[in-house]
Amino acid sequence: MNLLEVENIGKNFGGVRALDEVSLMVDKAETLGLMGANGAGKTTLFSVIAGHLKPSNGIIRLKGKTITGYRPDKVCRLGIARTFQIVRPFIGMSVRENVEVAILFGNSGYDSASSLGDRAMDILDDVGLQGLSETFAGKLTLSARKCLEVARALATGPEILLLDEVMAGLTPREVDDMIEIIQRIKLQRRLTIVIVEHVVKALNQLSERVVVLHHGKIIATGSPQEIAQNIDVREAYFGASDT
């Protein structure tokens, strides 16, 4: 059985069809890359899976159980965590407190056996933020905020991680660091990852399979190499047949 199944999902905003009969499956411990130009529907798809938007039609299943229309907090407690493309930290809290909230309320469940602070520090270690644990989240640099997004998602104890452009705006060096962090946490925790990324290199390095969205529809699926050679994708990206 697939871990996550998205079946014929559609989403309309007014007259605009942001998602059109999107179906995909994600296996346990797989990393699936999502590609597509701006406005292709990638973030919308994440929002629908994570419960921030209700789909106009279609079904989402987690381990065979229908979770369509569940509230985001419930989806999170069932094991799907997401990051935001435009980062949204709790700006009034320190980095450590941000992560603590996620531990307290996430899927993993908090037992007082190990100290909350220690568990938060472990996660901050994993993403390389341990040195900034007491800094207010509002004062972080962009790359640190992106790491915090990942740390906070990780702290909820997910099985599936939805990463929305965690590398956008980073320098090449920071991109390399982030790729390494993601690879490490994925191995450590046997995570299943769906990643939206414009940095093609990152997508190629991280994902086993890539799905291309165009105007809300899936136009191609395959390995990163296959996608790179796919003619439709090139047209969609470079606009040969498209305005």
Next chain:
Amino acid sequence: MDLLLSPQLLFSALVLGSTYALVALGLNLVYGTMRLLNIAHGDLIMVGAYAAFWFFTLSGLSPIIGLPLIALICAGLGLILYFAIFRHQLENVHPVERIEANSLLLFFAVSVIVQNVVALSFSGSPRAYRHLDEVYHLLGVSMTANRIAALVVAVTLLSAVVLFLNRSHYGLSISALIQNKTAAKIVGINVSKIQILSFTIGFAIAGVAGALISMTEQISPFMGFPFTIVAFVVIILGGLGNIKGGIAAGLLLGFVEIYVVVLTSANFRSILIYGLFVGVLLLRPQGLFGKTRAS
């Protein structure tokens, strides 16, 4: 049925509705351009009403002649408030949610201060003055001259503002700002200048509305709040920042109120207004400018 279609009621509804449209117009300008919910709006109406009262009592001249002066007083009050309090908020406070929450508290404080300054200066008891209260009969409708005057002034001012917003340079800038702040900035509109202008015009219109109301109704330092609520109901019904929609909604509310009061009892007036207020807010819970949830 005859009662419902009586020209007398239609006239009353028209007078009330056009006043409401005017009351709401000032609030709409301030909200539309700054996203500030001015809950002291009704108190400016009260200030306008008192200014008209004193103008009439002291000079013996019709408050209608004094309208420019009254408008100026309220506009001045607006300018003082803008520079003393709100400029700092708009320029230095982040994020927007914080500005909105703070401004609400600040306007609340302004409302309490204005009410009590007026109560302290002129006593808290209600007042009224008799002006233009001769009755005319037209098409079977008895109407006092002051209500005719109020209707004429309100309609003139409403039309003037609509024309101003659609035709003049500044008016178009205000309309642009209401529609999209970022885009307005990009096309080179001086946002803070236009905000000051809208703040001032909004307050001046409130003053004029208050002066008109004072000709037909009792005034008191605490008369403002129901008008604030009315203004909110109207601009929400008409679509926030939508000037023409607000005018239509003001007229509509005037009609609804007159007919509900006639069909039931005057006791239900407050329940109707507050009920509508709560109702419209609950039915548009996402915030009234159709803000979708961030994704």
Next chain:
Amino acid sequence: MTALNGILKDRVLLIFLTSLVLTVFVPDLFGSYWAIVALNLMMWVSLTQSWTLFSGMTGYISLGHVVFYGIGAYVVASTFKVLPLWVSIPLGGVVAGVLALLVAIPVLRVRGPYFVILTFGLAELVKYIVLNVETSIGKSSRLLFGAPTIETLLYIMIGLAVIATLMTKLVSQSRFGRGLSAIRDDEITAETVGVPVVKYKITAFTLSAVIPGMVGGVIALKSTYFEVLQVFNPVISFTVVTMAIIGGSGDVRGPFMGAAFLLLLSELFWATIPQIYMILVGLFLIVFVVFAPNGIAAILWPARSRDSQ
């Protein structure tokens, strides 16, 4: 139990609660005038602490807190001599809580400034509904003869102030309180990391209504009559919000400081020139919102205050 341990170890809180309890000696030591002052102080402390429990923690500013107070007063006044007070006062709290629960579901979907004005409008709506009900049954006001003495009412009110303070403190230190602060910071992020935002907001809103419901009942007994426009007066909501902001809601002592400060102002001016008092309250609210948004508590005890970014 760990929460209780935390409370017992919290010296600031213990000293604070002890000083609240010590006001039981005010009537004997200073006479009935000061007993009434103490009663008023405890009333405002209770109201402001309970306001903090919801609005302070979630950032959903309610300008309609008076509605719960008014409903509680109405319950006690309308069941006076029918139900014993030890039933009717708590019943006032329960009815206020139920009212909060009923309105919470639709009302808490509304966010930001719209929530603020909505709470105000809702309180006014309830006021006019109660007013119409009372008028239609021919009661313009109700006299409550044979109410308990000021001393008795003071003891009850001290109890309510202590409970309100403890409730707020317990909540702020719990997982529930963490969730509420997360909602205040960013509601979308909060729900994304699993905070059950809807359930939490409704629970906090309901909890914050119970104490005011009982306070209103006690105050109706104190004034020995019940008049709708008086117990639903929006000035009460305004005062509570101002006290919370002036005092600061990051520290248990904040609401007390705010209440004491405004009460002092009111002792100085209310009896002679009430307008001056209201003007000063307005000015102080402006000054604190602009210059010291975290209140007196954050100035006096900066380390303990949250939000000291």
